[in-house]
Amino acid sequence: MKFSEFYLAEALLQGLEAMRFTEATPIQEQAIPAIMEGRDVLACAQTGTGKTAAFLLPVLHRITISPPEGIDTLIIVPTRELAMQIDQQLEGFSYFTPASAVAIYGGRDGHSMELERKALKQGAPIVIATPGRFIAHLDLGYVNLSTVRHLILDEADRMLDMGFAPDINKIVSQLPRNRQTLLFSATMPEAIRRFAKGLLRNPLEISISISKPAETIRQLAFEAEDEAKYPLLEQLLAERKELERVIIFAGAKIKVREVAQRLAQRGMKVAAIHSDLEQSEREERLLAFRNGSCPIVVATDVLSRGIDVKGIDLVINFDVPGDPEDYVHRIGRTGRAEAEGEAITFISRKDRGRFARIEKLIGRPIDKNKIEADTTEKSESPRSNRRDKNRKPTHNKQPQAPNKQNQSASAAEAGALPKPKHKKRWKKRKGSPSLGNPPGANSTPRAK
Secondary structure, eight states, X not given: OBGGGGTOOXXXXXXXXXXXXXXXXXXXXXXXXXXXXXXXXXXXXXTTSSHHHHHHHHHHHHHHHSOOSSOOEEEEOSOHHHHHHHHHHHHHHTTTSSOOEEEEOSSSOHHHHHHHHHHHHHTOSEEEEOHXXXXXXXXXXXXXXXXXXXXXXXXXXXHHHTTOHHHHHHHHTTSOSSOEEEEEESOOOHHHHHHHHTTOSXXXXXXXXXXXXXXXXXXXXXXXXXXXXXXXXXXXXXXTTTOSOEEEEOSSXXXXXXXXXXXXXXXXXXXXXXXXXXXXXXXHHHHHHHTTSSOEEEEOGGGTSSOOOTTOOEEEESSOOSSHHHHXXXXXXXXXXXXXXXXXXXXXXXXXXXXHXXXXXXXXXXXXXXXXXXXXXXXXXXXXXXXXXXXXXXXXXXXXXXXXXXXXXXXXXXXXXXXXXSOOBOOOOTTOOOOOOOTTSOSSOBOO
């Protein structure tokens, strides 16, 4: 279905044409007519299906043909990155319309807070905000919400997971009852349905591709313990030097820093993005990733939703996410808009149960390769690991114990420690080569 068939305002169609938007996606086909009719909508659609345009275009159409006298639309989102993304898309769609918007989120200086205050007092037609920052303005008493005609909650499941339900209820309590409410979520658990029931009136329910990765994403997994992950990661990136953009997801901020530091020491251009960074630092690193000057980003799940960077060739899950839905959102960064992409996941023994739940969620098994700690790199001489099958054992002599120093050196060349038969702590001998531990790791790790 073409956008021209929705009978949108001419100024809006000009913006779509300039952005080369012609064909509507399934979520847009179902949501846009219902929203233009004034119905509440409860939509389940994963990242990358075009849901942002599905709710922005009808709102911009109404603002264009019936300009508001104050704040017309309030869009509540869970993260700064998503607020920025929606603001950027809205700027393109509304280029030829009279609509204007302000994005309100934390992590910036006092000057930004003052600019937000002025926009809210003047009644910016569209407000895109994170809950906490918006409540900070509400509590100061200068925000007039009596003119709001549209309330949109985007990534509602993530907002509930982050504990924003009380903040959202506080905001909703100050909105007019006679409004249109749109709730978009990537998943639709029972908690979301209960939450939506208190906000929406007889909504149209739309469900698009629930929890299924795009078919254009090639999924692969490697069974690898922690000591094998670093050399495996380096090998995979070395084999894919032609890729323009790669995202590596890790489960904790400290792991993000360690992975980024390790890759930087190997001469790769890499940036770490996590919640401890100042907003200006995050924006600077994201910009470098978008324009290609920094091809590799290591991040927490802060980047699994709410960013729209085109041309991401590869997603690597250094750690298996705890929530199967997060896996879908992580790998959804690649293979967007029917482009081909690749997603690789590292699975340790402790993560096998989690990964089994992921396979159950997406409805199919994922091809796996087993990686041993002492075979992750091929720098070791083939002869060093070869056993001479034709050589007969000498029965009148006791077999000699292997030289432990040489064994350690060989393992170091392979990038990992050998597996001993019994648990013991390995001691680094004087003069032995570096064992290649990740930055910050103990120099005498326990053998697995």
